[in-house]
Amino acid sequence: MFETLSDRLTSVFSSLRGKGRLSEEDINATAREIRLALLEADVALPVVRSFIAQVKERAQGAEVSKALNPAQQVIKIVNEELVEILGGETREIRFAKTPPTVIMLAGLQGAGKTTLAGKLGRWLAAERNTPLLVAADLQRPNAVTQLQVVGERAGVPVFAPEPGNGVGDPVAVARASIEQARRNNHNVVVIDTAGRLGVDSEMMQQAADIRDAVQPDEILFVVDAMIGQDAVNTAQAFLDGVGYDAVALTKLDGDARGGAALSIRHITGRPIMFASTGEKLEDFDLFHPDRMASRILDMGDVLTLIEQAQRTFEEDEVAKMASTLASDDDFTLDDFLQQMAMVRRLGPISNLLGMMPGMGQMRDQIGNVDEKDLDRIAAIIQSMTPEERRTPKIINGSRRLRIANGSGTQVSDVNGLVTRFFEAQKMMRQVKAGGGMPGMPGMPGMPGALPGGRKKGKAQAKKAKKGKQRSGNPLKAKQQEAERAAERQRRREEGGDQQQMPQLPPGLGGGQLPPGLGGNGVPDLSNFKLPRK
Amino acid sequence: MDYTIFAVIIFVVALLVFGGVFLIRPRRPEAPPKAPPQERGGGTGTATAEPEAEAPPEEAAGPVVAPEPVPEAPPAPEIEMPPPSAGRLVRLRARLARSQNALGKGLLSLLSADRLDESTWEEIEDTLITSDIGVTAATQIVESLRTKVKVLGSRTPEEVRGLLRAELLAQIETDQDRAVRTEPHAGVPAVVMVVGVNGTGKTTTTGKLARVLVGDGRSVVLGAADTFRAAAAEQLATWGSRVGAPVVRKDEGADPASVAFDAVSRGIADGVDTVIVDTAGRLHTKTGLMDELGKVKRVIEKKTPVNEVLLVLDATTGQNGLRQARVFAEVVNITGIVLTKLDGTAKGGIIVQVQRELGVPVKLVGLGEGPDDLAPFDPEAFVDAILGDADQ
Numbered sequence: 001m002f003e004t005l006s007d008r009l010t011s012v013f014s015s016l017r018g019k020g021r022l023s024e025e026d027i028n029a030t031a032r033e034i035r036l037a038l039l040e041a042d043v044a045l046p047v048v049r050s051f052i053a054q055v056k057e058r059a060q061g062a063e064v065s066k067a068l069n070p071a072q073q074v075i076k077i078v079n080e081e082l083v084e085i086l087g088g089e090t091r092e093i094r095f096a097k098t099p100p101t102v103i104m105l106a107g108l109q110g111a112g113k114t115t116l117a118g119k120l121g122r123w124l125a126a127e128r129n130t131p132l133l134v135a136a137d138l139q140r141p142n143a144v145t146q147l148q149v150v151g152e153r154a155g156v157p158v159f160a161p162e163p164g165n166g167v168g169d170p171v172a173v174a175r176a177s178i179e180q181a182r183r184n185n186h187n188v189v190v191i192d193t194a195g196r197l198g199v200d201s202e203m204m205q206q207a208a209d210i211r212d213a214v215q216p217d218e219i220l221f222v223v224d225a226m227i228g229q230d231a232v233n234t235a236q237a238f239l240d241g242v243g244y245d246a247v248a249l250t251k252l253d254g255d256a257r258g259g260a261a262l263s264i265r266h267i268t269g270r271p272i273m274f275a276s277t278g279e280k281l282e283d284f285d286l287f288h289p290d291r292m293a294s295r296i297l298d299m300g301d302v303l304t305l306i307e308q309a310q311r312t313f314e315e316d317e318v319a320k321m322a323s324t325l326a327s328d329d330d331f332t333l334d335d336f337l338q339q340m341a342m343v344r345r346l347g348p349i350s351n352l353l354g355m356m357p358g359m360g361q362m363r364d365q366i367g368n369v370d371e372k373d374l375d376r377i378a379a380i381i382q383s384m385t386p387e388e389r390r391t392p393k394i395i396n397g398s399r400r401l402r403i404a405n406g407s408g409t410q411v412s413d414v415n416g417l418v419t420r421f422f423e424a425q426k427m428m429r430q431v432k433a434g435g436g437m438p439g440m441p442g443m444p445g446m447p448g449a450l451p452g453g454r455k456k457g458k459a460q461a462k463k464a465k466k467g468k469q470r471s472g473n474p475l476k477a478k479q480q481e482a483e484r485a486a487e488r489q490r491r492r493e494e495g496g497d498q499q500q501m502p503q504l505p506p507g508l509g510g511g512q513l514p515p516g517l518g519g520n521g522v523p524d525l526s527n528f529k530l531p532r533k
Numbered sequence: 534m535d536y537t538i539f540a541v542i543i544f545v546v547a548l549l550v551f552g553g554v555f556l557i558r559p560r561r562p563e564a565p566p567k568a569p570p571q572e573r574g575g576g577t578g579t580a581t582a583e584p585e586a587e588a589p590p591e592e593a594a595g596p597v598v599a600p601e602p603v604p605e606a607p608p609a610p611e612i613e614m615p616p617p618s619a620g621r622l623v624r625l626r627a628r629l630a631r632s633q634n635a636l637g638k639g640l641l642s643l644l645s646a647d648r649l650d651e652s653t654w655e656e657i658e659d660t661l662i663t664s665d666i667g668v669t670a671a672t673q674i675v676e677s678l679r680t681k682v683k684v685l686g687s688r689t690p691e692e693v694r695g696l697l698r699a700e701l702l703a704q705i706e707t708d709q710d711r712a713v714r715t716e717p718h719a720g721v722p723a724v725v726m727v728v729g730v731n732g733t734g735k736t737t738t739t740g741k742l743a744r745v746l747v748g749d750g751r752s753v754v755l756g757a758a759d760t761f762r763a764a765a766a767e768q769l770a771t772w773g774s775r776v777g778a779p780v781v782r783k784d785e786g787a788d789p790a791s792v793a794f795d796a797v798s799r800g801i802a803d804g805v806d807t808v809i810v811d812t813a814g815r816l817h818t819k820t821g822l823m824d825e826l827g828k829v830k831r832v833i834e835k836k837t838p839v840n841e842v843l844l845v846l847d848a849t850t851g852q853n854g855l856r857q858a859r860v861f862a863e864v865v866n867i868t869g870i871v872l873t874k875l876d877g878t879a880k881g882g883i884i885v886q887v888q889r890e891l892g893v894p895v896k897l898v899g900l901g902e903g904p905d906d907l908a909p910f911d912p913e914a915f916v917d918a919i920l921g922d923a924d925q
Contacts, residue, residue, distance in 0.1 A: 036668055039662055039668050040667075040668060040852055041852070042665075042851030042852050042853070044663075045659055045662055045663050108849065108874070108877070109732070109734065109874060109902070110731070110732030110733055110734055110847060110874070111732060112731065112732055114763075139902065140737075140768070140902075141740075141767070141768045141771035141772060142764045142765075142767040142768040142770075142771055143764075143768075145763070145764035145767050145768075146762065146763040146764035146765075146767075146768070147763075148763075148764075149763030149764050149785075150763050153763070165771055197874070197876060197877040197878075198877065198878055199876075199877055199878055224732060224847075224849070226730070226847075226849075226850050226851060226853045226854070226857075227849045227850065227851060228665040228849060228850055228851020228852065228853075228854075228879070228882075228883065229662065229663045229664065229665045229851060229879075229880075229882075230665070230848075230849045230877070230878055230879035230880070231849075231851075233878040233879075234849070234877070234878065234879075237878070251730070251731060251732070251816065253816055253818065253819075254730065254816040254817065254818050254853065254857075255817075255818050255853065255856055256851070256852075256853035256856075257852075257853070259851070260851070279731070279761070344820070
């Protein structure tokens with residue numbers, strides 16, 4: 001897997017600290033990394049090129065600020081540039097002077113038009129409109145039925161005169177729907193059209209015919225956030241074929257980084273208006289450019305994480321968690337079990353971790369986190385008596401054996417868990433005492449170094465972990481080994497001057513990025529090529 | 534709100550610490566409990582008379598194998614008789630040639646330049662990246678092509694083209710069987726599960742696959758285990774009724790595992806050849822839904838092993854496709870990939886990475902909305918089409 005851009009850039013810049021000004025070499029050195037990061041995020045190649053040119057121009061000779069290291073500064077520029085492009089001009093739906101306002105949806109098959117129609121209908125209705133959904137997808141089997149069901153769920157009337165499944169003329173349906181809306185006083189008409197390919201000239205013509213028949217006030221191009229390099233072709237084809245005024249990005253609840261948003265915005269200049277973030281009808285929102293920027297750069301998305309947490313957790317649960325943390329009692333295994341269950345409700349652990357900024361080097365390990373391991377941990381804890389959970393200190397050899405037998409694990413697993421638990425408990429105490437979060441063993445990505453003594457455990461844990469991901473290729477393994485050594489060295493050095501702890505991993509805004517530490521997965525740079533200008 | 538942030542972060546962190554216990558420990562070789570390898574139909578099977586070598590059922594047959602005898606028409610009069618699978622490949626070539634020529638042409642014109650300099654190579658790499666092959670794979674292909682060109686001193690376009698073809702082929706080649714295992718074994722129908730994220734074309738693929746099988750004279754039962762999306766079951770029912778395949782379905786919101794179980798039970802009771810279970814689209818990031826999918830599979834396996842789990846990937850999918858495939862592979866142990874919507878401008882290069890990382894072969898490709906636009910994946914044809922010499 002790949003590291004976050006900030007980590008990569010930090011590794012590029014590790015030798016360049018303390019320069020007064022960003023030199024051209026500095027910028028060129030980062031350009032390739034930025035390019036890679038953007039490509040991994042599925043930003044289309046032409047867009048990447050021109051974007052980088054833009055960034056370079058801006059970065060040229062920019063003052064090096066005292067607060068940020070060069071890498072952070074470049075990222076800050078990239079991030080600002082991204083937000084600017086993505087959010088340049090946000091706008092609302094233009095309502096027609098004389099109702100009904102006609103909104104037409106167009107896009108590839110499977111982009112999520114029908115679902116989006118329902119969501120849009122619901123959203124419009126909530127804004128005190130009286131929308132009408134029109135089933136003009138007569139192509140796909142039962143698309144009409146689907147829209148009817150969606151409309152019913154959303155509480156929005158659906159106009160579906162034709163049964164679909166290849167029968168009927170969508171243009172006629174669209175035309176008739178306007179009349180229908182006028183008669184029944186609907187002030188917004190949302191026309192769901194069939195999915196079509198950009199290269200299918202017949203279908204594009206049909207879409208253009210629908211457009212000409214109803215003269216929509218807004219045409220929304222619905223696109224899947226997972227789309228890859230093809231985004232540009234498709235976006236352009238639809239722009240030429242039907243034309244559209246804005247874009248709706250769907251399936252943002254997945255872990256696709258959604259570079260398509262940038263590509264489309266860049267190529268067509270059309271703003272992204274809506275973001276659809278889930279399967280339920282209410283998972284629909286206006287688009288937030290700043291979050292998208294962080295997402296594309298894979299800088300971790302703390303805001304999303306928090307939102308997700310807020311959606312998932314009840315308030316009293318949070319209050320309870322908070323009180324557990326605030327109370328003077330020690331953190332017990334019971335608390336841990338409870339919290340683990342709560343956190344797991346947020347989704348796969350690896351995803352959550354991926355959302356934390358600065359977790360770049362942990363990618364491999366994160367990728368390896370198996371949910372089953374967590375089940376096993378839960379099983380171990382559940383095999384303990386309440387007394388043991390409260391005071392794990394009493395767990396002696398025979399208790400360990402019993403627990404291991406009870407949970408179907410090995411004694412060594414129980415041992416490991418208990419030892420780790422004590423460490424975590426110590427950390428929690430520190431947190432309570434200091435109110436800040438000290439770095440964590442085994443978490444090199446977190447900013448802030450540990451106070452002295454802990455360092456050793458950390459290095460060991462790290463070493464052990466890495467041992468098993470050594471590359472099969474001896475040369476590569478050797479190289480990785482060297483990198484690791486360098487990294488350890490650097491970490492030791494940094495330990496000294498980074499005592500104070502930023503409040504929170506900043507993640508957003510690019511203001512203060514977690515410095516991270518160049519990771520073990522640094523791309524092979526022996527073949528360093530600079531992108532052409 | 535501050536507190537929430539704080540709390541959440543700590544929990545995640547604490548979890549990691551504990552997770553670490555198990556990460557350090559060498560992983561148990563816990564290969565997904567594979568069902569005891571079922572004897573493949575060959576000898577015992579009833580309907581399948583193909584020799585083992587051709588066991589790649591219908592699809593893999595390709596133009597080389599004589600088309601299967603046309604089966605007797607199913608009962609109902611309005612039922613269409615889809616054409617047998619043979620000959621589909623010809624269309625595949627034609628379509629790919631049409632949609633993907635840009636890549637091939639671009640590459641070849643680059644390669645046939647007089648001098649292969651740094652920027653040419655980089656451009657080749659860029660071209661590959663544009664087809665969603667991914668930065669790593671693209672770099673690798675270019676590197677190895679470069680080395681070969683250097684070693685062999687190739688200069689003529691033909692030579693270089695041949696090398697490129699070989700290189701691309703090597704990337705998507707696998708020694709695994711690309712046949713979809715749909716033949717019944719020991720009187721028990723083969724079970725095929727179709728999984729994937731939302732909107733990749735699972736239901737359509739299920740419908741098309743049923744058509745292919747019916748066209749080859751098999752009997753099929755469809756299980757509409759997509760009980761979530763509005764009207765998904767109807768969509769499948771429409772497909773089923775076109776070819777006369779019964780569809781087992783329940784109300785919206787029903788437990789998909791129970792639908793799948795019923796479908797398989799019905800398949801066994803009716804003695805059909807294949808049961809195809811269509812599942813609801815789910816994003817791989819939704820744990821709950823992925824668990825549900827795992828359950829569907831487990832429940833089916835109470836009756837009979839699942840022979841084939843097909844992951845449907847959309848050709849337009851970018852780098853996220855790899856993550857999808859990884860998660861699905863973990864949950865349901867996918868055995869094959871169906872690449873859909875290949876008739877557009879998208880190149881579907883992501884399969885190169887997916888295949889390489891997971892070792893799961895691409896088995897079928899979807900080439901359009903037409904009911905018969907499903908074809909077996911043939912790497913040679915695929916690469917040839919990419920390189921634009923489908924007609925040679």
